[in-house]
Amino acid sequence: MTESVARRGSIPLSTVELHITPYKYRALDHDREIRLLKLHREPRNPRVVDISIIHVSLDDSPTYEAVSYVWGSSQSTQTIPLIDGCALSVTASLAEALPYLTKSCRTGYLWIDQVTINQASISERNAQVKVMGEIYRRSFRCMIWLNSDLTHDTGLDIQWNWTHGTGEAVRRFFRSFLDVDSQRLWQQDRAEESQTSVNATNTSDQSLQLNMREHLLWFLEHAWFNRTWVYQEFVLASQTVFLIGDFELSGNEIESAFDLGWLQSAAWLETFGKRLNINSRRASIYRESRGFKFLLAANQSRLLFNNFHKSSHNLALGDRFTAYDVLAFADILERMGASQAQNDRDHVYAFLGLAPCLLRHMKVDYSLTVEETFAAMMKAMVKESGSLDFLCYTRTETDVSRSKLRLPSWVPDWTFYATNVHMLCHDNLFDAVGPGFSLPSVTKCRHYDPPSSNWNELVVAGKTLDTVLFKLEPFSLYQVTPSLDVNFAESSGCLPWEIATLDMFMAEMAERNYPEGPHISRKALLRTLLMDGVYWATITALTSGESPYRIGQKTIGLPHYEKIKDVISALLESDRFTCDDLPHAANLQTLHELSKVQYRRRIACCEHGRLALAPDRVQEGDKITLLHGSRVPVILRPRPGGSYIVIGQCYYDGAMYGKMADPIDENAALFLLT
Numbered sequence: 001m002t003e004s005v006a007r008r009g010s011i012p013l014s015t016v017e018l019h020i021t022p023y024k025y026r027a028l029d030h031d032r033e034i035r036l037l038k039l040h041r042e043p044r045n046p047r048v049v050d051i052s053i054i055h056v057s058l059d060d061s062p063t064y065e066a067v068s069y070v071w072g073s074s075q076s077t078q079t080i081p082l083i084d085g086c087a088l089s090v091t092a093s094l095a096e097a098l099p100y101l102t103k104s105c106r107t108g109y110l111w112i113d114q115v116t117i118n119q120a121s122i123s124e125r126n127a128q129v130k131v132m133g134e135i136y137r138r139s140f141r142c143m144i145w146l147n148s149d150l151t152h153d154t155g156l157d158i159q160w161n162w163t164h165g166t167g168e169a170v171r172r173f174f175r176s177f178l179d180v181d182s183q184r185l186w187q188q189d190r191a192e193e194s195q196t197s198v199n200a201t202n203t204s205d206q207s208l209q210l211n212m213r214e215h216l217l218w219f220l221e222h223a224w225f226n227r228t229w230v231y232q233e234f235v236l237a238s239q240t241v242f243l244i245g246d247f248e249l250s251g252n253e254i255e256s257a258f259d260l261g262w263l264q265s266a267a268w269l270e271t272f273g274k275r276l277n278i279n280s281r282r283a284s285i286y287r288e289s290r291g292f293k294f295l296l297a298a299n300q301s302r303l304l305f306n307n308f309h310k311s312s313h314n315l316a317l318g319d320r321f322t323a324y325d326v327l328a329f330a331d332i333l334e335r336m337g338a339s340q341a342q343n344d345r346d347h348v349y350a351f352l353g354l355a356p357c358l359l360r361h362m363k364v365d366y367s368l369t370v371e372e373t374f375a376a377m378m379k380a381m382v383k384e385s386g387s388l389d390f391l392c393y394t395r396t397e398t399d400v401s402r403s404k405l406r407l408p409s410w411v412p413d414w415t416f417y418a419t420n421v422h423m424l425c426h427d428n429l430f431d432a433v434g435p436g437f438s439l440p441s442v443t444k445c446r447h448y449d450p451p452s453s454n455w456n457e458l459v460v461a462g463k464t465l466d467t468v469l470f471k472l473e474p475f476s477l478y479q480v481t482p483s484l485d486v487n488f489a490e491s492s493g494c495l496p497w498e499i500a501t502l503d504m505f506m507a508e509m510a511e512r513n514y515p516e517g518p519h520i521s522r523k524a525l526l527r528t529l530l531m532d533g534v535y536w537a538t539i540t541a542l543t544s545g546e547s548p549y550r551i552g553q554k555t556i557g558l559p560h561y562e563k564i565k566d567v568i569s570a571l572l573e574s575d576r577f578t579c580d581d582l583p584h585a586a587n588l589q590t591l592h593e594l595s596k597v598q599y600r601r602r603i604a605c606c607e608h609g610r611l612a613l614a615p616d617r618v619q620e621g622d623k624i625t626l627l628h629g630s631r632v633p634v635i636l637r638p639r640p641g642g643s644y645i646v647i648g649q650c651y652y653d654g655a656m657y658g659k660m661a662d663p664i665d666e667n668a669a670l671f672l673l674t
Contacts, residue, residue, distance in 0.1 A: 020079070020081060020085060020086060020087045021085060021086045021087070022086065022087060022088075022089060023053070023082060023086040023087060023088050024086070025118040025120075025121070026055070027121075027124070028055065028124060028127070029055070030057075031127045031130065031131065032057055032058045032059060032131060033055055033056070033057055033058070034055075034056060034057075034058050034061070034111065034116065034128070034131070034135060035053055035054065035055055035056075035111075035115075035116040035117070036053070036054050036056055036061070036062070036064050036109045036110065036111055036116060037051055037052075037053060037109065037110040037111070037112060037115065037116065038051070038052045038053070038054050038108065038109055039051060039102055039105060039108050039109070039110070040052065040083060041108075047103070049102045050082075050083040051080065051081075051082055051083065051102075052082055052083050052084065053082065053115075053116070054109075058131060058134065058135065058138065061109075061138070062107070062108075062109050063107045063109065063140045064107050064109035064110065064111050064139055064140060065105055065106065065107050065109065065110055065111070065139055065140050065141055065142070065143055066110075066111045066112075066135060066136050066139035066141075066142045066143070066233070066237065067097075067101060067110055067111065067112045067113075067142070067143050067144075067145065068142055068143070068144045068145070068224070068229075068230050068233040068234065069093060069094065069097055069112075069144070069145040069147070069224070070093060070145075070147060070223050070224050070227060071091055071093060071094075071114065071342070072091055072092060072093035072147070073091055073092065073093075074091065074342060075091065076089035076090055076091055077091065077092055078090050078091070078092055078094075078095035080095065080098060080115075088115050090114060090115060091114065093147050094112065094114055094115075096147060097145040097147065097243075100145065100243055100245065100246065101143060101145065101243070103246070104143060104241075104243055104248060105143070106140070106141075107140050111135060111139065113128075113132075113229075122366050122367060125366060126363070126364045126365055126366060127364075129349050129352070129364045130352070130359055130364050132229075132232070132352070132353050133232055133236050133352065133353015133354065133356060134353070134356070136232065136233050136236045136237045136353065137236040137237070137238070137353070139237055139238075140238075140239070141237060141238065141239035141240065141241060142233055142234065142237035142239070142240045142241075142251075143240075143241055143243055144224065144230075144234070144240060144241065144242045144243065144251065145224075145243050146219070146222050146224055146242055146243065146244050148244070148245075158215070158218065158244065158245075159244060159245030159246075159247075160245075161211060161215060162215065162244040162245060162247040163244075163245055163246050163247045165211075166211045166212055166215045167215070167244065167247040167249065169209070169211070169212035169215075170212055170215055170216050170219065170249065171249060171250075171253065173212060173216065173257075173275065173276075174249075174253050174254050174256065174257045175253055175256070176275065177256050177257040177259075177275075178253075178256050209277070213276055213278065216276075216286070217285065217286060217289065219242075219244075219249075219291060220286060220289035220290070220291030220292050221289045221290060221291060222291060223340075225289075225290040225291040225294040226290050226338070226339050226340050227339060227340055227341075228336060228339040228340060228341035228346050228347060228350040229341075229346065229350045231294070231297075231298070231301075231332065231336055231339075231350070231351065231354075232350060232351055232352075232353040232354050234251065234294075234298055235298050235301050235354065236353055236354070237251075239251070239252060240252065242254075254295065255295065255298070255299060257272075257295075258295045258296055258298075258299050259299060269283075269287060272286070272287070273286070273287075293335070297332065297335050297336075300328075301328070301332060301354065325355070325385065326381055326385045326387045326389050326390055327389055327390075327392070327424060329351070329354065329355050329381070330381075330390045330392075330393050330412070332351060332354065333347065333348070333351060333393075333412075333414045334393055334412070334414065334417065334418065335417065336351070336414075337413075337414050337415060337416050337417040337418070338416060338417040343366070344370045344405075344415050345366060345368070345370055345373045347374075347414040347415055348373050348374060348377045348414065349364055349373075352364070357384050358377065358380040358381065358384060359380075360380075360383075360384065361379065361380035361383045361384060362376045362377060362379070362380040363376075370405055370415075371405055371406060371407050371408075371411075371455075371456070372455050374405070374407060374411050374412070374413070374414060375407070375408060375411045375455050375456055376455070378390060378410065378411050378412075378458075379458065382458070382629070385629075386629050387629045387630075388460065388627055388628075388629040388630040388634070389424055389629070389630060389631060390412070391410065391630060391634055391646060391648070391649055392422040392423060392424040392632075392648075392649050393412040393418075393420075393422070394409070394410070394412060394615075394646050394647070394648045394649070395412060395413055395418055396418070396420065396600050396615060396616065396617065396648070397615075397616065397617040398600070399413065399416075399418045399420075402416060403415070403416075407456075408456040408457070408458070408673070408674055409645035409646040409647075409673065409674065410458050410646045410673045410674075411456075420599070420600065421596045421597050421599045421600075423531055423534060423597055423613075423632060423649055423650075423651060424631060424632060424649065429559055429560065429561065429657070430534065430631045430632050430656045430657070431631055431656075431657055431658050432626055432630070432631060432632050432633055432652075432655050432656050432657070432658060432660070432661065433462070433626045433627070433628055433629075433630060433631070433658065433661045434658035434661030434662075434663060435658065456674060457643075457672060457673065457674055458672075458673045459670055459671070459672050459673070460627050460628065460629070460670070460671050460673060461627070461628045461665075461668040461669065461670055461671070462625050462626050462627035462628055462630075462634075462668055462669065462671060463625065463626050463662055463667070463668060463669060464623050464624070464625050464669070465608075465623075465624045465625060465626055465633060465652060465655060465660055466606040466607055466608045466610060466612075466623075466624045466652065467606060467607045467621065467622070467623055467624070468604045468605075468606055468607075468612070468614070468618055468619065468620055468621065468622040468623075468624065468635070469514070469604075469605050469606060469607055469620060470512060470604070470605055470620055471602040471603060471604045471605070471614070471616075471618055471619070472505055472508055472509070472602060472603040472604075472605070473505075473508065473602075474602065474616075475501060475505070475529060475598060475602075475603065499571065499572070502522045502525050502526060503522070505525055505603065506520075506522065506525070509605060512605075514605050515609060517609035518609075519609050519610045519611070519653060519654060520609060520611070522572060523568055523569075523572060524611060524653055525603070525611060526568050526571070526572070527564065527565075527568060527653060528603065528611045528612070528613050528651060528653045529595070529598060529603065529613065530564055530568070530594045530595065530597070531594075531597045531613060531651045532560065532561045532564055532651070532656060533560040533561060533563055533564025533567070533594055534560055534597065534651075535560075535593060535594055535596070535597060536560035536563055536564065536590075536594065558584070561657075563583070563584045563586070564594070566583040566584060567582055567583055567584065567586050567590075570582055570583055579591060597613070597651075598613070600615065600616045601613050601614060601615060601616055602614060602615075602616050602618060604618050604622075604650070606624060606652075610652065610653050610654055610655075611652075611653045612624060612633075612635075612650045612651060612652045612653065613650060613651040614635055614647070614648070614650040614651075615635065615647055615648035615649075615650070617647060617648075618635055618647055618650075619637075621637070621638070622635050622636065622637050622647055623635065623636045623637070623638065623644070624650060624652050625671065626655070626660065626661060626662075627671070628668065630649070632649045632650070632651065632656065633649065633650050633651075633652045633655060634646065634648070634649055634650070635647040635648055635649070635650050636671060636673070639674065642672065643672040643673070643674045644671050644672065644673055644674070645673070645674060646673055
């Protein structure tokens with residue numbers, strides 16, 4: 001540990017402009033060296049704090065606390081004096097936060113990115129980003145500063161109210177979830193039980209309860225939840241505490257309210273609203289807030305990443321990615337796509353702490369373009385996992401038109417959130433390329449990325465299955481939006497679409513002289529439209545609260561393709577096309593959820609007499625391929641010169657479980673993706 005202090009003063013923490021020498025950063029000696037702010041308190045007046053900057057090794061540092069906050073304006077308009085006579089230039093938001101941070105600091109040391117990293121040095125920023133996740137994981141706790149001036153004007157005296165009763169009411173609300181027997185949430189009579197639980201947060205002072213709800217909403221809508229970097233800061237820290245003025249709210253207690261909710265089941269969402277003693281319409285405002293979605297996603301991340309926030313401080317690079325982890329990590333990038341980043345490269349770099357193994361195959365380099373950064377990360381994911389399942393995040397035509405980047409077709413744009421329904425989910429049993437070439441263990445997968453290849457090219461191996469002839473007209477009401485609200489109680493017995501439409505499709509194929517064959521029927525058409533019931537297990541989670549994820553390689557319950565086969569038979573053989581008495585407890589909601597896979601997709605008729613459910617921008621001549629490392633077929637569009645662009649993943653009837661896979665690796669062709 002090294003520390004440079006010219007003199008020992010008694011300088012109060014101040015944000016006034018002083019005529020003192022700006023602090024000059026000394027270069028870090030190695031990639032694992034960091035800086036910390038060391039606090040020197042006056043024995044007689046702990047509120048008076050002197051600050052110095054020290055250099056330490058991350059492997060041998062004193063116990064410290066990391067800080068997370070909203071930068072606000074990037075202009076450094078304030079100065080913080082150091083005890084050696086120099087001063088740090090900081091933003092107004094950090095200057096406001098420092099008196100509260102130093103007061104709440106328990107360790108005497110703070111890590112704050114704005115001042116402990118030389119922001120003017122790109123090389124230092126590159127090096128520090130690599131260890132950013134470890135910095136937060138090793139910290140004693142992460143202090144999260146919520147600035148009341150950075151949110152919308154509510155007319156509330158935020159800091160005063162939080163420290164004078166309202167904060168404690170919010171704390172009691174979150175703590176009330178600790179006493180809940182999780183199994184009771186999923187019973188049929190959950191509404192009555194939830195209503196009883198409201199009493200845990202009710203108070204005789206109705207105005208205090210109203211204030212609690214207003215301040216809870218203020219909290220959940222705070223700009224902090226919309227920052228790109230804060231996700232890994234929150235997930236990786238072993239402890240978190242939110243600071244609102246002098247009030248401290250434990251992040252770990254807040255998470256207890258969301259431990260049962262990350263599946264977003266109907267039962268849990270209903271319970272959350274009833275605990276606030278508000279109607280469903282008002283509760284939807286809370287559910288749509290960025291903080292609500294953030295906390296749900298954070299709990300899911302901790303489950304899928306094996307509780308990295310509780311891992312040993314000696315944790316080196318993460319274990320090898322499995323292909324399931326690829327989906328989990330990419331899902332975070334997509335969810336946080338709408339978050340704010342001062343540098344678009346941070347839509348990748350800000351999450352590497354959750355997947356440090358990717359640093360084996362890529363560098364943090366702010367001199368790269370945003371497009372090069374995104375492509376480098378996708379190649380790193382391919383090399384680490386052997387999986388191409390991230391292609392489920394390929395943007396639709398609508399998304400491509402929204403993008404401001406010129407990305408290769410195989411690289412998703414992580415700078416905005418795209419409302420899509422992915423055909424790959426963790427509980428499905430698709431294995432189109434067969435054992436050894438797909439999940440769960442990719443043993444023979446071939447990906448070619450020679451050092452001389454361009455940054456925007458990816459060479460993969462596989463085979464061509466079929467060629468698209470034409471696509472049919474749109475079928476589902478979910479072509480509009482997959483989040484369409486349906487009042488299931490008032491729609492009992494009604495299908496989300498007309499079965500008669502199947503006959504219209506059959507007629508359209510006949511008009512186009514599409515040859516009849518053994519694979520063309522109403523049953524095959526409906527099976528394709530529902531993607532063989534791939535979302536069934538997820539629906540079980542949404543309605544019952546049971547996890548949709550498989551345990552190891554084992555799948556709990558009857559496979560989705562067996563269930564949907566029975567349901568389709570019941571629908572097509574019945575005289576009345578209703579949802580009554582369907583097998584496997586299927587109901588109206590089941591069919592609505594299964595039908596959402598049709599969003600932005602169309603039925604495609606192919607040369608070999610088979611059907612596919614493909615992205616809506618599919619067109620004649622597109623190739624349906626099986627690529628090593630992809631559980632499902634991928635549609636590629638040939639380009640002049642022999643390269644291909646990725647259109648997206650598809651369901652190809654008859655090929656989803658390895659029946660058309662080639663077990664001989666040497667037979668695979670190469671595809672140059674651009």
